Amino acid sequence: MIQLLNYINGEFVQAHSTETINNINPGTGMVYGTIPRSQTADINAAVAAATEAFPAWSSLSSEERSTILVRIADGIQANAEALAQAESVDNGKPISLSRAVDISRAEANIRFFATGILHFASEAHPNNAFVNYTLRKPIGVVGCISPWNLPLYLFTWKIAPALAVGNCVVAKPSELTPYTAYLFSKICAEAGLPNGVLNIVHGLGPEAGEAIVQHNGIKAISFTGGTVTGRHIASVIAPKFKKMSLELGGKNANIIFNDAQMDLAVSTTVRSSFANQGQICLCGSRVLIQANIYEQFKAALIEKVSKIKPGNPLDPNTRMGALVSEAHLNKVLSYVALAKEEGGNILLGGERVQLNDENAGGFFMQPTIIEGLGPQCRTNQEEIFGPVITLQSFETEEEAIALANASVYGLAASIWTENVTRAHRVAQKLETGIVWVNCWLERDLRTPFGGVKQSGLGREGGWEAMRFFTEPQNVCISVPKQ
Numbered sequence: 302m303i304q305l306l307n308y309i310n311g312e313f314v315q316a317h318s319t320e321t322i323n324n325i326n327p328g329t330g331m332v333y334g335t336i337p338r339s340q341t342a343d344i345n346a347a348v349a350a351a352t353e354a355f356p357a358w359s360s361l362s363s364e365e366r367s368t369i370l371v372r373i374a375d376g377i378q379a380n381a382e383a384l385a386q387a388e389s390v391d392n393g394k395p396i397s398l399s400r401a402v403d404i405s406r407a408e409a410n411i412r413f414f415a416t417g418i419l420h421f422a423s424e425a426h427p428n429n430a431f432v433n434y435t436l437r438k439p440i441g442v443v444g445c446i447s448p449w450n451l452p453l454y455l456f457t458w459k460i461a462p463a464l465a466v467g468n469c470v471v472a473k474p475s476e477l478t479p480y481t482a483y484l485f486s487k488i489c490a491e492a493g494l495p496n497g498v499l500n501i502v503h504g505l506g507p508e509a510g511e512a513i514v515q516h517n518g519i520k521a522i523s524f525t526g527g528t529v530t531g532r533h534i535a536s537v538i539a540p541k542f543k544k545m546s547l548e549l550g551g552k553n554a555n556i557i558f559n560d561a562q563m564d565l566a567v568s569t570t571v572r573s574s575f576a577n578q579g580q581i582c583l584c585g586s587r588v589l590i591q592a593n594i595y596e597q598f599k600a601a602l603i604e605k606v607s608k609i610k611p612g613n614p615l616d617p618n619t620r621m622g623a624l625v626s627e628a629h630l631n632k633v634l635s636y637v638a639l640a641k642e643e644g645g646n647i648l649l650g651g652e653r654v655q656l657n658d659e660n661a662g663g664f665f666m667q668p669t670i671i672e673g674l675g676p677q678c679r680t681n682q683e684e685i686f687g688p689v690i691t692l693q694s695f696e697t698e699e700e701a702i703a704l705a706n707a708s709v710y711g712l713a714a715s716i717w718t719e720n721v722t723r724a725h726r727v728a729q730k731l732e733t734g735i736v737w738v739n740c741w742l743e744r745d746l747r748t749p750f751g752g753v754k755q756s757g758l759g760r761e762g763g764w765e766a767m768r769f770f771t772e773p774q775n776v777c778i779s780v781p782k783q
């Protein structure tokens with residue numbers, strides 16, 4: 302049994318209450334460790350440590366903070382395999398994905414902002430007899446709360462810019478996937494991050510998470526998770542006038558026009574629909590296909606997806622692992638039942654998968670393709686967040702745009718066409734924060750990342766993140782001509 306601990310003021314500690322929560326391996330269904338069940342007292346201790354650390358940390362030069370953050374990135378690189386194993390044990394994702402995406406991206410996040418701070422600048426606005434310049438001041442103590450689907454990847458995506466610009470952080474990973482955050486806290490300690498600059502507190506959302514959101518000593522909240530949780534957090538912090546960044550759910554459309562490169566569109570749709578068992582906020586879950594290639598595309602998609610077999614997440618050949626928890630698997634399966642009730646036709650999959658040996662108790666599911674449902678049915682409206690997609694057909698470009706936008710969400714979309722004029726035209730009409738054309742999940746860390754409508758508020762990435770984690774202050778100086 303692995304006993305994970307909180308990282309508060311540079312020390313590894315239990316929760317004040319000494320209570321713990323079991324940590325389950327989704328690939329086996331077995332309890333393999335515990336995490337502290339932190340409450341308000343633990344968050345208070347973390348905020349006190351962060352508050353004390355803030356004056357010294359924020360007074361360091363950018364170069365000094367950069368040097369420490371680069372050492373943390375080096376630590377991730379040096380421990381990459383152990384982190385990848387931990388991520389797969391904790392989350393159920395294939396080890397190949399943990400290695401290629403999760404851990405390498407976590408390292409890149411830290412390195413990106415560690416070096417970005419060396420280039421971060423603010424504006425000056427000279428005007429006649431006055432010069433205005435803008436200071437970008439760190440906010441103070443900030444809260445970072447992240448979900449389970451890309452655990453260390455999304456955790457570091459928030460923490461890195463917050464620390465780089467001089468804030469101190471109280472961070473909470475998801476209670477379902479705490480393992481790499483704990484290993485990360487060890488790496489930060491070994492890299493010489495001063496005590497209290499980063500505090501990692503484990504526990505349940507409505508307890509530890511809520512205490513972070515409520516705490517008046519925390520001046521900004523960066524949250525990634527579900528839209529329902531985001532709405533609640535917004536309602537708590539809006540009257541407190543905290544800054545907030547909310548990265549929430551999605552119901553993304555892949556729009557396949559009849560002039561698309563068929564092989565590329567099919568193979569990327571397989572990846573964009575089922576990577577990480579469909580548990581990426583950017584996954585395309587509504588596949589919209591032009592009517593005169595619908596049958597051809599459908600047949601090619603089914604042929605490819607039918608070859609994906611869920612397997613042991615720790616096997617390097619596995620391409621589809623386990624869903625994160627039994628409760629989540631049951632939720633996803635309930636959407637397959639709903640799709641049938643709504644009149645959908647299950648073209649492929651739809652069932653739980655029973656593996657053998659040590660994976661007999663794991664939370665595996667067949668990749669699932671559904672057709673025959675209209676845009677307004679719940680299956681096409683609600684985020685399922687699993688290996689389940691629907692197919693719909695359209696005749697015209699206008700119809701494709703209307704179908705894609707027929708959602709309360711607005712995170713991402715992909716367009717598949719060889720017509721460059723149409724690609725630009727359609728991209729501009731999509732109500733999403735991100736559009737990919739003839740590609741998916743290509744991420745340049747400098748670009749603004751986030752969604753519109755109920756997919757969130759604000760943007761992460763590049764200068765957007767550095768701006769979020771700083772408070773602009775304008776200074777106006779009189780410069781008389783004589």
Ligand code: NAD
Binds near residue numbers: 751
């Ligand atoms: P969730 O909202 O249940 O939990 C996210 C985090 O919030 C967890 O750490 C949880 O403990 C915490 N939390 C829960 N209740 C809280 C409360 N009352 N106060 C403070 N914190 C609280 O989400 P999840 O199930 O972990 O993640 C899946 C969701 O995340 C999906 O909807 C997915 O689309 C979304 N997501 C969005 C993005 C994005 O960038 N837009 C990226 C990844 C995941």
